[in-house]
Amino acid sequence: MNRLCRSLVPFPLALALLLLTAGSAAALDDYTLPFYEPNVPLSYGYDRDWRVGVQLDWTGHVWHDDDPHWGRSYDNHTGLDYPMPIRSKVAASARGVVVDVEGGFGTREYGLFGNFVQVRHHDGRHTLYYHLASRSDGGIKVSVGEDVPAGEPVGRSGCSGLCSGPHLHFEVLVESDRQVIPIDPMYHRLWTTWPGRVPFLAAYVGESNSGTEVIRRGRTITHWVEFRNTGGRTWKSEQGRASIALATWDPAAHDSRFEAADWPRHWMATKVNQKSVSPGEIGRFTFGLRGSPPVGSYTETFNLLSLGVSWFDHESLGGFYIPIIVTDLYE
């Protein structure tokens, strides 16, 4: 039995943009990540709230300095930042026509402006690839007016402009009232892996108890849940970046009241059991639930997380949660 999810409340602007682009929904899945390396993390996301001093991560939750949230944003950030070594290949996210390029700044020239490529796509969207290497350093591989297929290299990354560390700044913009305005690619799920699959998706398969877990106060039970890897990347369980974990959700990474002794973190129940789960395969997550809270009825929501990279799309998991009753009674 799938658990129903609670969806994020869209911001009014994002909702308006979503309505604007609803007619081109079929094009959403055609956008790919603008690079080829499969394990590039997302360091900074799009500033959804547009309020100075408030930082939301890409899940929409308020981010604080000590929170384990990845894909955090900062004020007025209009795109996604992907750290990558200088001269990494940068690819067109979808088929389109190059409308502007700048290649005159040095590959590592720090200043107010940098090298970039801007592409207009056939659905009216634009993508922007910024902080590129200089033209002679391979930063610009295309010419204005050139038609580029999806996934074709448009240049190489650098650190030109206001760049404190080598990365690609990637933006998606929509045409509106004779100008182009940025939108949040993560919110609109505009990006996929190359060649054409969302990197982190999972579908609920089953669990040890799909009903309510009854836990005697002070005792620990074992629960497992299985998800099928419906994304484009293999799940791993080893230490380090990109291993897949089951963690608390809503709010993301909150300290659980049901943390058991086997939990790696207060908010992380476990990592995937198997060493590796390829796309299409099923991964199992086994963890303890301890009846620590007072007697009563509770709900604990979980989501999957690629450590250091990004959270999964919780809706694709069916909004997984576990109803829990803590009791003093013997069964």
Add this chain to the structure above:
Amino acid sequence: MSARWRAPARSPAAGRFRALALVTLLPLVATLLVHAASAADPPSAVRYLDAAEARREGVALELVRHLDRAVATLEVRPVEPNPARPRLLDLAHAAGSAAVAEGIGPQVATLVLARADGSQLQVPVEGLLDATFAPDDAWLAVVDGTGRLWQLRADDGSLQLIADGPFLQAPLVEAGGGVLALAVSSVEAPFRSHLVRVAPGGSLERLSVEDLVYDAQRLADGSLAVVAHRPAGTVVRRIVGGEETAHLDLGPDAVNVSISADGAVVAWETEGEAFVQVAGQERRGLGAGSNPRVSPDGRGILLGRDGGTVLVDPTGAELAALSADTALLDCGECQP
């Protein structure tokens, strides 16, 4: 951003251009609270250091004029044991003070108003992208790390928000208090940049039709030279009495453009190679060099080269080797 020469905002008939002052930014000294733009509370903890205090704390700076060369220059020098490499943002129109930063960027920073007597005013800011003196040197237009435009009083370092922006650059403060700035699509990846006049109350008036303006300079005749990127290449445009016309087409990848006061000498950089075009002549390469700055009279060009600064003439002949951050002086009656 290296020092730029700015023509006086007053009538060109005045003729005289006073020495610019340098302002040096000191290393990050504190983490500042983030404030909502509407609240417009500036960071606090402005510090004044006299010359002796600045030396004791190892942050002293000196402003050294060179009037014995073909082109007058002013160097910003850290005084031992100050290890900082100051980045010149702007010089005051009157001799005696300068705005300097350790660097520019969205990080919290300290803007220092360094004075010729060795004293300093250290002003914490929430990131720093640019600072420009007003014509009377009583205040500066400051663009912080998120692109907000502030008025900074030069006497006490107090800050007042002018407009949220985001802006990327405050190229010119006008006599009436308006600020010519670049309103951008974003601070980090500005692929749109419009030249606007920001009135003291914060309203905006767009001045140029160009969509990606890199810089603007006031020329001696009162016109505005606007450097803009177009898909086909970089252009220099001139705005005279509200009319915008073509001035020069530099072609693709021409960046960091600088222009003499009469508009006749234009220098630029492409991937670390510097070039110059003098009116009526063929364009010429100046060799390796970054961030060219043309002297007001067009006789000299400062270039970043090999970690330092060199002064060359429009033929590329080297006139002098200088420290990392040097500004050009236009002081027709400068005294040694």
